[in-house]
Amino acid sequence: MSFPLLTATAALPAIGAVATAAVPAARRNAAKALALLFSLGTLALAIVVLVRFDPGGDRYQLTESHSWIKDFGVRYELGVDGIAVALIALTALLIPFIILAGWHDADPLETGNKRWRPTQGFFALILAVEAMVIISFEATDVFLFYIFFEAMLIPMYFLIGGFGDRAHEYGEETASTQRSYAAVKFLLYNLVGGLIMLAAVIGLYVVAGNFSLQEIAQARAGGTLDMATNTERWLFLGFFFAFAVKAPLWPLHTWLPNAMGEATAPVAVLITAVVDKVGTFAMLRFCLQLFPEASKWATPVILVLAVISIIYGALLAVGQRDIKRLVAYASISHFGFIVLGIFAMTSQGQSGATLYMVNHGISTAALMLVAGFLISRRGSRLIADYGGVQKVAPVLAGTFLIGGLATLSLPGLAPFVSEFLVLVGTFARYPAIGIIATFGIVLAALYTLVLYQRTMTGPVKPEVSAMPDLRARELVVVAPLIVLLIFLGVYPKPVTDIVNPAVKQTLSDVHKKDPKPEVEAAK
Numbered sequence: 001m002s003f004p005l006l007t008a009t010a011a012l013p014a015i016g017a018v019a020t021a022a023v024p025a026a027r028r029n030a031a032k033a034l035a036l037l038f039s040l041g042t043l044a045l046a047i048v049v050l051v052r053f054d055p056g057g058d059r060y061q062l063t064e065s066h067s068w069i070k071d072f073g074v075r076y077e078l079g080v081d082g083i084a085v086a087l088i089a090l091t092a093l094l095i096p097f098i099i100l101a102g103w104h105d106a107d108p109l110e111t112g113n114k115r116w117r118p119t120q121g122f123f124a125l126i127l128a129v130e131a132m133v134i135i136s137f138e139a140t141d142v143f144l145f146y147i148f149f150e151a152m153l154i155p156m157y158f159l160i161g162g163f164g165d166r167a168h169e170y171g172e173e174t175a176s177t178q179r180s181y182a183a184v185k186f187l188l189y190n191l192v193g194g195l196i197m198l199a200a201v202i203g204l205y206v207v208a209g210n211f212s213l214q215e216i217a218q219a220r221a222g223g224t225l226d227m228a229t230n231t232e233r234w235l236f237l238g239f240f241f242a243f244a245v246k247a248p249l250w251p252l253h254t255w256l257p258n259a260m261g262e263a264t265a266p267v268a269v270l271i272t273a274v275v276d277k278v279g280t281f282a283m284l285r286f287c288l289q290l291f292p293e294a295s296k297w298a299t300p301v302i303l304v305l306a307v308i309s310i311i312y313g314a315l316l317a318v319g320q321r322d323i324k325r326l327v328a329y330a331s332i333s334h335f336g337f338i339v340l341g342i343f344a345m346t347s348q349g350q351s352g353a354t355l356y357m358v359n360h361g362i363s364t365a366a367l368m369l370v371a372g373f374l375i376s377r378r379g380s381r382l383i384a385d386y387g388g389v390q391k392v393a394p395v396l397a398g399t400f401l402i403g404g405l406a407t408l409s410l411p412g413l414a415p416f417v418s419e420f421l422v423l424v425g426t427f428a429r430y431p432a433i434g435i436i437a438t439f440g441i442v443l444a445a446l447y448t449l450v451l452y453q454r455t456m457t458g459p460v461k462p463e464v465s466a467m468p469d470l471r472a473r474e475l476v477v478v479a480p481l482i483v484l485l486i487f488l489g490v491y492p493k494p495v496t497d498i499v500n501p502a503v504k505q506t507l508s509d510v511h512k513k514d515p516k517p518e519v520e521a522a523k
Contacts, residue, residue, distance in 0.1 A: 006078040006138045009045040014131035021124035028119040035123035039096040046092035053085045073210035077141040082502035084137040090361045095130045101369045101477045102266035125155040143211040150194045157187045159267045182258035189255040193245035200238025236294035246279030250309040260328035265372020272331045273361035292510040302343045309336030314443035341422035349425025350503040356418035366481040367403030388460030393469040397456045408444040414488035
């Protein structure tokens with residue numbers, strides 16, 4: 001029996017969560033170091049998965065299958081395609097940086113009432129989320145996926161509500177209320193989506209008789225499982241609704257600005273760069289593969305919602321006065337691009353969408369973590385409270401600028417390649433939608449450059465005159481992300497080589513081919 005590599009990759013952070021939580025309260029630094037050690041071990045296993053995966057081999061590799069709940073046809077089935085491998089690598093890469101960036105975010109608070117926060121719990125919850133996200137990317141049993149798709153909400157709820165941002169324009173009591181509101185809103189939105197998906201999962205079992213993604217997809221492709229048109233559409237909508245909440249897609253997005261605004265910067269990165277990717281990934285893996293005809297039927301409406309997300313998110317980002325909420329609305333716009341690429345039903349669009357998931361995770365992590373370092377120094381999230389930072393902290397300002405330029409998809413940085421592919425793939429089949437979506441790029445340049453101008457340039461405000469530059473630990477967090485943004489912007493081939501075969505198979509699932517150019521190339 002071969003070594004269960006996929007199980008180990010998901011189990012190691014889960015074991016780390018338990019071990020970290022068990023560290024005595026007086027040994028906070030030991031808990032931090034232990035959490036970091038387990039996250040690095042998970043990264044090492046993710047690299048082994050990446051190395052062992054053969055892009056030219058079977059669709060699902062490193063598979064594991066064991067009977068679980070036999071009476072209901074539930075199996076413990078794992079397997080990864082190129083898309084899942086890329087996102088597992090992204091998750092495992094970001095978690096150590098999230099832990100390092102949040103090194104002091106859960107230290108005890110010395111307030112008037114001596115409020116205490118369990119440091120061990122903070123880092124244990126981060127590792128628990130990592131474990132659940134990784135197994136969600138690996139699961140090829142629909143019921144198994146659903147369990148962890150929902151279970152990750154619990155640790156995220158406590159991370160948002162129990163370990164919120166200390167920098168707040170109001171008093172501690174109001175800040176605590178805002179954190180609780182953001183955590184409850186996050187939980188309720190995602191629980192409603194999950195409950196609707198549960199009904200669809202049950203419906204799928206009634207129709208198919210099992211929960212195996214591969215068996216159902218093969219039966220559909222072979223004609224031995226024929227769903228009625230209305231049944232397929234209703235099941236698709238149940239799955240898609242849950243994934244659109246998680247992504248998030250307009251108009252189901254309103255929980256994200258609250259959650260990212262009230263969470264600490266590392267937890268905000270965990271939300272948008274890691275957890276939310278499960279939603280867009282699941283659209284590719286489950287919606288298109290299980291319900292190909294319904295996916296094509298719903299495409300026009302989904303494309304309209306994606307374009308609204310792009311423009312709406314960018315417009316609201318322009319008008320924000322809170323740094324973290326600006327990044328949140330920018331992420332809504334970027335998720336619109338990802339969904340647009342998925343449902344453009346072209347190889348360029350879906351390759352760009354998958355690449356965008358990876359690049360958005362890196363660029364948002366870079367920008368939000370540097371923003372978190374900035375906010376922790378000044379104690380305010382308001383843009384108006386800053387000015388002239390580049391004169392007193394040039395390295396902080398420089399890394400903030402690179403993260404911002406990546407967010408606006410500047411050529412030469414990683415997100416440009418993915419955004420370009422999404423737009424090319426959309427233009428090929430839906431030119432009008434592609435033209436409208438392009439305006440999102442202009443708005444991204446506006447909100448990014450205005451943010452940088454108002455915080456980093458101009459006269460030095462007295463409150464930031466003594467602001468220290470990035471420290472060694474903070475440079476260790478930011479520098480690798482900046483290097484990756486530049487490397488993947490110049491040479492994205494290592495990622496595209498992994499994801500492109502899976503994208504072609506996904507297009508085959510929905511019986512779509514790339515449209516031929518209207519004008520033949522000159523011979």
